[in-house]
Amino acid sequence: MSQEAIKERSMILQKEMVEGLFNDLANAKELGKKVCYTFVPGNLSELIRTFDLLPVYPEINALQSAMRKKSAGYIKEAEKNAHSEDVCTYVKCDVGMLMKGNIGPTGQKIPEPDILLLSYTGCFTFMKWFETLKREYPNAKVIMIHTPYQENAKMTPQMIEYMVKQFKEEVIPQMEAVSGIKYDENKLKKILEYSKEAEDWITKIFDTTKHRPSPIDAYFAGVYYIGPINIGFRGTPEAVEYYKELYNEIQERIKLGLGPITPEGEMKEEKYRLVVEGPPNWTNFREFWKIFYDMGAVIVASSYTKVGGVYDLGWRHDPSRPLETLSEYCMNCYTNLNIPQRISLLTKCIEDYQADGYITNSIKSCNSFSAGQLAMMREIEDKLEVPVGFIESDLVDPRYFSYSNIKNRLESYFQMLAQRKTMEKTEA
């Protein structure tokens, strides 16, 4: 596991973008930039950019801490400071990191927030998270926008109107006050143009898993692909450039009939095509991925890559109606869809990408994701007669990743798929 992971050119491009952001963050004061902490689901990258703010994503910091094997220490620190065992481990990891000096993934200090922007309220923990941060950073301005849940599977004009009103009366005036920059709708529109373009590319990229073998893994590699679009680069020419480059790389792989790239090189044989529901485990990310690629399993679609935005069904940012489009974006993230909507989205993925199976990774510390997972799995199993599997782990707390338990279940699951394939062949 210690060997250096193999990287594509687009990955290097992404690394440069991320390093650039963290450099700016480390020098925010010198650069005279204000800092806005916010979350990935329903993130308002375009609006943040309109006011020249630098974004910080506590969730991303937490998952990166886990990948760098630092989360256990951070969580311990938070628990020492009275955060209960049952609290979301992203929160504890972030709080622990803060207590240990707030050193980010690049080894540079992350600046204090000027704004705590909560633009997605489907996760109650987010609210509590910022309440905690507010106590730590009393000078930060808390801006909250209430995002209505898609209870009836649609975004009504009234819901949009309700959100636009909040933008106009709450969000924009406060952002103007903190940043000292006047709201410029034309600037926002231009940014939104780039967003739309990046969204077109990323949709095309995730659609390449229709090929056999699939040229990409839409879960384990997918989490890297969604990086730029989710962490503040949506709405930039750099993000468009990154996705174009990535798309070209993938086209090249398709031409050569190559499978996805794993940390240990190319996947040789595609045996199983899967759709995965739920976030990955970050503490043992490579070990977790390895169980799949060793078995020849490729993920052709995952719900996790849609937390930042669901583009599969054709929705895009629309520069002609800037505030309305931002409202829709917040309401249209994966975890804000109701359960039947999620089921139909996953059903479409299983059908469109001809998946052999469906796996749920249930997360101990995430209620947003875990609620309804079993019911969704049952319904998908009944509807499509696709073999389903259920595993449990956690986001960033290594104490809840049991390698042997997960391996045991996945091995059984893959043998079940193999057996079914043999049976189908015999029957054919």
Place this chain on the structure above:
Amino acid sequence: MNKYYLGIDLGSTTSKAVIINESDEIVGRGITNTRANYKVAADIAREEAIYDARFTLLEQKIGKDNAIKTEFKFYMKDLRNVFQYGQFRRRMESLERLLNETVSSFTYASKDKFKTELERIIEKIRPQIRHEFISENLGSKNQFFRDIVSERYNLEVEKLGGEYYEPLMLAFDKSITPVENEMVVYNFKELVHESMNILDEKYRGLVDQQEDGSKEDWYYAELNVVKNNYKTVESTLRQHIDEIADQDINIARMVGTGYGRALLPFPEDCIKSEILCHAFGAHAVFPNTRTVLDIGGQDTKAIQVDKHGLVTSFHMNDRCAAGCGRYLGYIADEFGLSLNELGPEANKATKETTICSTCTVFAGAEVKELLHNGEERPNILAGLHKAIVQRAMSLIARSGGVRNEFTFTGGVARNEAVLKYVKKMVTDAYGEVTMNIHTDSIFMGALGGAMFARRNIEVDLPTTSTTKEKVEE
């Protein structure tokens, strides 16, 4: 030459082996509770299954007409018991030697006293056990060497009490595991002949014995038939034994499953998940099975299968094994009972005491507290058994509920109190469904493995030497 297929299920508590023929019929079963070394456990279970297969072949050899006769059935049952005693005796000899060595190595000033008492205890329990095997069918009670010896040994040590208790218990704890883990290869032919000699003695002694009325009437009726015909049975069997003992049980393929499967010296494609094996085995015995519940030593599995016996989905306990077989073992220890006594004791309950703890260790403490407060032992045990089944029911629900026929497998299916609650709760939750519980429930995983071996795996065996007995010696 007939071909046979072997399935080995290395569980966390016991290891099981099943041998099937080309028609998927079980010809041999073997089980051991050895668990220190999976390789030894697999070998012991396999050897046991091979002995068992030889008995099956012997029964086939004497012909159907003979096999159904009372005297043959009775004699064969006795023969298997006494054969088991023969194996047991060898292990007992090792244990006696080791116990003596252990006590000799003690540094206590008064260790000679302990030695004298140890010898007295051994002299007392040795004939007890022999008698129970030969006359009381101890062999058919599914007990392991450790259980049988410790039950009697502990009783004697407890009687002594005082300064003897600790050193003599310590000596047992230190000696039993190495003995259990010892791989002893028996000569089948020798051991069968020896067993028949013992039986000869037994039946001869019975000829003049009067019925004392201590057993059911049918027992004496059967015994009378045997008494009058045992010589015929014996000579018929002796005609075939040499041939059966020399016969090569040709294991064509094998599959390993269970928790220890990765440690088996088998090629990768001969290793199958226990989930698939349990489902396949249960489905083979009960072809209409659609839901399988398996409660083993450290996990509970709720499995859904299709009409072919293929798994469509499954759910297992995660992170915590409270409510599995090892939990029952722990509880049995807390009560000073053997595993086999738990179910019957729980079934004496007049009500179920609520057990709040979801953790094995806490449950142990809670049990002590309840006993202290005067709660009846059977009621507490009933509460514990109910709690176990409630956990299993939750897994069943998560896996999609009970569909069509329901089959219960795994070692815990042998516990009658668990069975009672499973039947009740499944019926309460899912209405009247056919529920299958087989006496071989603990062997379902190994059976599934053997069936997989027969179907789709063609490989060379890693070692064949241990499957063949050295009868030529």
